[in-house]
Amino acid sequence: MARDIVADFLSHLTNVRRKGEDKTAFFPVSNLIIKLVEIMKREGYIKNYRLVDSSRGKIIEIELSEYFNEANAIKPRFPVEYSELEKYEKRYLPALNFGRLILSTSKGLITNREAKEQKIGGVLIAYVY
Structure with missing residues (x-):
């Protein structure tokens, strides 16, 4: 089964916000994530x-804004x-x-x-608000 890195990344950010934290790190990083x-x-x-470069590849360290509430991938990609x-x-x-849709x-x-x-137009990838 293939891994949806966009969904994993956005779910990670939403979970960090729900825990009440502002800073996080995510691995692996792709050009799409950047x-x-x-x-x-x-x-x-x-x-x-x-x-940040590490021995396992790139890691992205993120500080969330107070305006971030939730983000999620849109599946299927319409x-x-x-x-x-x-x-x-x-x-x-x-x-x-x-909020914003990302295409x-x-x-x-x-x-x-x-x-x-x-x-x-384009293909829907995610939403964030």
Whole structure:
């Protein structure tokens, strides 16, 4: 059975928040995880992060922001057209303009807000709020 590293990572962050902690480390790290973290930092859900080399590979150390509540992977990975974004926002986000969907597009990983501005669709990867 294949491992879903995105789901593992986002569940890890949610569990850390539920324990009342702000700092954590995660292993293994892929380019997809790094891009997710960069988006979450840009959107204000992560205060800071750094990559650390270890003998087993890279480890990412993360400090969560007070604005981070929950994050989860979306499975199955739905292909979404630009016109359908609002439907999925209502399904996965708790309120209007609260939280972000993260999509994989031909232009890389972007948020639902950026997808609306650029009028492009993609494949739903995760949500965070």
